[in-house]
Amino acid sequence: MAIDAIYFDGEYARDRAVTIAAQGSEIVFSGPDVPETRWSIAGLHPVDPPTSGQPFRVTHSSKPGARLVIRDEAFIRGLIDNHRHLRGGYSWAHLGQVAAWTGGGIVALAAIGYVLVSFLPQKVANILPxxxxxxxxxxxxxxxxxxxxxxxxxxxxxxxxxxxxxxxxxxxxxxxxxxxxxxxxxxxxxxxxxxxxxxxxxxxxxxxxxxxxxxxxxxxxxxxxxxxxxxxxxxxxxxxxxxxxxxxxxxxxxxxxxxxxxxxxxxxxxxxxxxxxxxxxxxxxxxxxxxxxxxxxxxxxxxxxxxxxxxxxxxxxxxxxxxxxxxxxxxxxxxxxxxxxxxxxxxxxxxxxxxxxxxxxxxx
Ligand SMILES: [Zn+2]
Structure with a gap:
């Protein structure tokens, strides 16, 4: 069963529509301007832990800057039920801790930062203290x-x-x-x-x-x-x-x-x-x-x-x-x-x- 998802390649701030399917130990996705790509499920890392009602974002060890954003709940459930390692990741709770240490406003900053880090590595590199x-x-x-x-x-x-x-x-x-x-x-x-x-x-x-x-x-x-x-x-x-x-x-x-x-x-x-x-x-x-x-x-x-x-x-x-x-x-x-x-x-x-x-x- 193929479902719709969004793909960012980590280089350009542009989302690309893809269809994605699980095939054995891999997920396979492709789209109008994305060639067919196979990611091993073992190499997937959740960007943050799967949360009901939220899109599930994963990256892959072969392309650490890239992101797949999956919204299909049934597909997400199928993935995480069978692969425990996909339940971890950086959580908003963790960011909350960071906020507690450093004062308010940090979560909002983190959200902005997340977008920057994901799509504009050069820009982020230029503003690092x-x-x-x-x-x-x-x-x-x-x-x-x-x-x-x-x-x-x-x-x-x-x-x-x-x-x-x-x-x-x-x-x-x-x-x-x-x-x-x-x-x-x-x-x-x-x-x-x-x-x-x-x-x-x-x-x-x-x-x-x-x-x-x-x-x-x-x-x-x-x-x-x-x-x-x-x-x-x-x-x-x-x-x-x-x-x-x-x-x-x-x-x-x-x-x-x-x-x-x-x-x-x-x-x-x-x-x-x-x-x-x-x-x-x-x-x-x-x-x-x-x-x-x-x-x-x-x-x-x-x-x-x-x-x-x-x-x-x-x-x-x-x-x-x-x-x-x-x-x-x-x-x-x-x-x-x-x-x-x-x-x-x-x-x-x-x-x-x-x-x-x-x-x-x-x-x-
Ligand atoms: Zn050199």
């Missing part, structure tokens, strides 16, 4: 580096500051960032919410000159400037983000509830293009030779067997994966990285001593 971005960013970093040592030496820290200062030359509008190095072998760099940029020891060891690391840093600052980590987090966690923001809780639930924290860092190719474009422009304004980023990408891509896919070699690395898994399509992007215009003299990013101090920051 900085203290929240910082707290969640710390948790994301801690979760991803998994107790690895944070590397610090006075000379290494000075070299990091010098590199950031060179990038900021000619770029007064760079977003605030921090750059930390962790003692991890895998070759990667990533940006977490709150402008927290992490480099691994592995990526520093792989670099032959400061322009290469400056290029990767500029690329990660591009992710920060576009709020890509925050957008991804809002997409993946939806309403929980709002609850955390409003209740002032530390967001601990957020990162522990994400099945694979590393998916936070798996950006679309479009996001990578945006970060690359930002990096190129930033390096040009700062007179840093962008070919450093290019040679670095080429070097990694050669060593990893030229894979440009987001799987493959990445699976042999730790939870974060290597730079391929978190920065897809490097091979395709290399050709867009061009040298400084003729006549523009490149600056020296770091002195040889500073470069050595940065490369060996994990050695002590």
């Amino acid at each position: 900085d203290d929240w971005r910082n707290r969640v960013g710390d948790q994301v970093v801690n979760g991803l580096v998994n107790k690895a040592r944070r590397c610090e030496t006075p000379a290494g820290n000075a070299a990091k500051s010098a590199m950031i200062a060179v990038l900021a030359e000619g770029n007064p509008d760079l977003p605030p960032i921090s750059m930390e190095v962790y003692d991890m072998q895998l070759v990667n760099a990533f940006a977490a919410p709150g402008g927290k940029i992490v480099f691994t020891r592995g990526i520093l060891e792989k670099a032959d000159k400061p322009e290469e690391i400056a290029g990767v840093l500029a690329h990660e600052i591009g992710h920060v400037a576009h709020r890509h980590p925050e957008v991804q987090l809002v997409r993946l966690t939806g309403l929980q983000v709002l609850i955390s923001v409003m209740s002032g809780s530390n967001g601990g639930d957020i990162t522990s509830n994400i099945a694979a924290l590393a998916t936070l860092l798996q950006y679309s190719r479009e996001a990578e293009r945006e970060a690359d474009a930002f990096a190129l422009e930033t390096m040009q304004k700062a007179s840093i030779d962008p070919m450093g980023l290019r040679t670095f990408f080429e070097k990694i891509s050669k060593e990893e067997g030229g894979s440009s896919s987001s799987s493959g070699p990445a699976s042999t690395f730790g939870k974060i994966g290597n730079i391929f898994s978190t920065h897809p399509g490097i091979n395709d992007r290399i050709k867009n990285i061009t040298p400084l215009p003729a006549g523009q003299v490149p600056v020296q990013v770091l002195t040889p001593e500073q470069w050595q101090a940065l490369k060996t920051i994990c050695a002590s």
